[in-house]
Amino acid sequence: MSLTTRRTRMAATALAAITAVSGLAACGNDDDTPAEGEKPAKLVVDTFGEMGYDELVKQYEQQTGIKVELRKTAQLSEYRPKLVRYLATGKGAADVTALEEGILNEFKPNARNWADLTPLVADHSTEYLPWKWELGKAPDGRLIGLPTDVGSLAVCYRKDLFEAAGLPTERDAVSALWPDWNGFHQAGRTYKQGSGGKAFIDSITAVSNAVLFQQGSDLFYDKEDNVIADTSPAVKAAWETATSMADISAKAATWSPEWSGGFKQGTFAATFCPSWMLGIVEENSGEANKGKWDVAAVPGGAGNWGGSWLAVPAQSKYPSEAAKLAEFLTNAAGQVAAFKQSGPLPTNLEALKNEEFLSYTNEYFSGAPTGKIFGESVAKIEPVHLGPKHQAVKENAFEPALRAFENGQASKDAAWEQFAKDAKTQGAF
Known part of the structure; x- marks a missing residue:
């Protein structure tokens, strides 16, 4: 093992220790623990850049009666430090958190910071680009992220x-x-x-x-x-x-x-x-x-260049409802809608075959057939x-x-x- 690898793993161990302590602190706040089956009044979603969720969360609010707060951070360089602080202190994280590909691997070794989505959502393993789905798993096999875009x-x-x-x-x-x-x-x-x-x-x-x-x-x-x-x-x-x-x-x-x-x-x-x-x-x-x-x-x-997943921090008080929201935002219909609003390219296989996606033209960009342009490049x-x-x-x-x-x-x-x-x-x- 090289010095670099050894130092990296020592740093990961130290962060794990910090987050383990903070996790205990967060879990120890019994006064704020919701009753079993209690429906949240609001769920918070943290994103960076523009992920195209504005209209989707309105649909979710209408369907469920749950208010959704979108917290957007423009730059990833500003987003990551906030997320590190939330995890280190055991508080402040959103119920649903976007993880960009460049930081996903950094947080994978500390899978305890994230809810295992496997028991919280249906089995979607065959519905996405295979490599994209696999990258959402932690080393221990826990599913910590549902695929969004590439x-x-x-x-x-x-x-x-x-x-x-x-x-x-x-x-x-x-x-x-x-x-x-x-x-x-x-x-x-x-x-x-x-x-x-x-x-x-x-x-x-x-x-x-x-x-x-x-x-x-x-x-x-x-x-x-x-x-x-x-x-x-x-x-x-x-x-x-x-x-x-x-x-x-x-x-x-x-x-x-x-x-x-x-x-x-x-x-x-x-x-x-x-x-x-x-x-x-x-x-x-x-x-x-x-x-x-x-x-x-x-x-x-x-x-x-880029791509993300939606994860549920372990500190969320409503992991089951948060997972359902993440599932809604990343399903085929959600990915097509997000693409039409802001351009994130679907990774859901059904969405990539969707005629509404493939035939979509972007009027701002001179009617460019962006569904066709980007859709055809996915296989490459x-x-x-x-x-x-x-x-x-x-x-x-x-x-x-x-x-x-x-x-x-x-x-x-x-x-x-x-x-x-x-x-x-x-x-x-």
Whole structure:
């Protein structure tokens, strides 16, 4: 066992001890324990980004008489610390909690923090993409998460800006510009020249995410959860491709105020869109830009950036009712409805075959057949191995190093050396 693996497991043991104590404290509050069979007046759902549940929870309220409070956090980097605090203190967690793929593995070793959904819901094991269902299980076999979406990749682009720069605007012609990443880079250079020097993409970290999640292999960790960040072929490919595109970047880091404002201001003409990003692009761009955006294929043809599960924290006072709500939000009808509202791509097999999903067109994105575009890419998605601290390595080591190079604060070699150093620290604790 390597030092990195040993330190990671020691950290997991320490967190387990903390949460075990907090769990006892939470369970010891008998005054707040509901009577057996008591119906909750309200259930709370914690999500990040935009998962498309606004109308669905209204339906659930009408059907059950139970009020549902949606607590949305815009950025995953803000969401995770809240969740860690809820688990460490044994209080504050929602009844239903969204777990993104990058943090799911981090919480799996401490399965005691989550209700086992197996006895609380029907057997849905054959109803979802098989690999997606299996990833929702803890090492001890407990089912801790019901599948929501996957982040099938595409490129969102501004037709009006493309036209002004002399590029084609029709989605098939745009897709043909970049069968590979070299083609994408060349399209960006053509745009920059035709637009008088304007940036083509939002940031090189967006490029790195797209390339990274196309690899279908080990990323920052190997299968034994040893940190391999600085030797991983997938990470190196993402680094080389991303750094090569600094000349066409607006240097607007994803989720930053400059990035959010850049959609309305036309600071960049294209960004990488996992299916769940469609709702965020629309929200940031505003009504005035409806019909100016469209959706094209991603270079390389496929990829999976993101995806989540719904879990029920063990501290929920109403685990049975919470599990039913999670089941409602993730069933076939729920996943189609969420996709139509905000873009999260279904993982339910019935939903993926649903004619309403397959024929769906997104009017904001120039009537793009997003059901067909994203639905056809599902079969090409290969699951990647994300280690226990994947999100921390990506957000606190990999992306800062890329931004340091992009902003001229470090040479490419120096930025890589800093990443290699930080990855070991972030990945071990």
